[in-house]
Ligand SMILES: NC(=O)C1=CN([C@@H]2O[C@H](COP(=O)(O)OP(=O)(O)OC[C@H]3O[C@@H](n4cnc5c(N)ncnc54)[C@H](OP(=O)(O)O)[C@@H]3O)[C@@H](O)[C@H]2O)C=CC1
């Protein structure tokens with residue numbers, strides 16, 4: 001026995017699942033002991049199931065390559081305490097619920113449970129305090145396990161700098177964002193090459209609505225009164241931030257890295273100077289920054305002064321993919337300030353957020369004993 005927490009990965013063969021397998025290779029807290037995917041992959045070794053479709057730049061870890069892929073039935077994951085899910089959203093909801101009901105701790109990338117009033121929606125470098133709500137979820141739903149989700153990947157790139165501004169200067173009133181999203185965000189094989197090469201597709205189904213809604217939950221607080229009142233079990237544990245967000249989302253011919261062009265209006269009468277905004281980004285420290293966590297970035301936000309950056313090709317791996325790079329901080333003639341933010345969509349935007357959330361939860365005693 002390694003003494004590590006035994007982990008299962010659902011959707012292990014997809015873009016997010018592969019990133020989980022890569023990031024957990026040699027991880028000091030977690031050991032992958034089971035992998036699940038669709039009936040198309042079940043029964044094959046992991047290496048056979050991802051043959052021709054492994055898109056990471058490092059080899060498949062040997063122990064995982066030899067594992068037999070299971071279907072995602074909870075009965076196949078009895079050895080696991082923690083489940084990371086990178087499941088297709090068409091199936092993720094019911095499967096994740098079944099795993100939580102079977103006593104597993106589930107950390108999901110999929111959209112299905114993000115709006116649940118008792119499920120934390122957490123970007124680890126923004127609102128890790130929301131993770132503690134899992135205790136309410138267990139108690140009020142009477143389930144032995146729980147579900148935590150991480151955010152939509154473009155929301156993640158935007159909300160980290162927004163949190164730094166909120167923390168330094170108080171509430172934000174309005175935000176306008178245009179995204180330029182990488183093809184890996186659509187899973188594998190994703191958008192046909194005939195549609196994306198030399199092109200921009202100005203529509204990603206459901207994406208704008210997710211950014212506009214998720215930002216308020218992530219930047220909001222935790223409702224402690226509902227927990228104390230012993231209410232009906234479905235009252236929200238979260239208080240949404242009232243910031244209003246308008247988003248336009250596009251798909252661009254980039255492999256990894258979602259870029260967000262963001263304009264912000266503060267709620268205060270006298271907005272901060274551009275120098276103060278840049279300093280707030282540089283000084284930003286998140287809840288959990290002081291913990292010694294294996295995949296924690298040294299800086300949640302990396303600020304670039306180069307007027308031609310951030311660029312996906314140059315900046316996507318900042319902080320081993322767990323930082324957001326912010327540049328082009330300038331005045332906005334309609335709102336107060338505008339800037340460009342970039343994050344790695346399958347690391348901080350997906351598997352990396354799940355992993356960092358799990359590391360924080362382990363350090364805070366929310367994963368039980370190994
Ligand atoms: N890619 C990204 O940047 C981000 C993705 N997400 C979300 O993460 C999730 C995974 O995304 P991604 O990895 O890109 O998607 P992929 O399409 O690359 O992978 C989907 C995974 O789901 C499995 N799957 C599909 N159908 C079933 C089924 N009926 N039963 C069990 N498993 C099934 C697939 O298995 P098989 O290989 O056998 O078909 C595969 O492992 C999605 O919900 C997505 O919205 C969230 C943030 C960012």
Ligand SMILES: N[C@@H](CC(=O)OP(=O)(O)O)C(=O)O
Nearest residue numbers: 109110111152153181185186
């Ligand atoms: N829709 C995003 C990725 C994604 O799957 O997002 P979500 O997990 O919010 O459905 C993209 O295409 O880049």
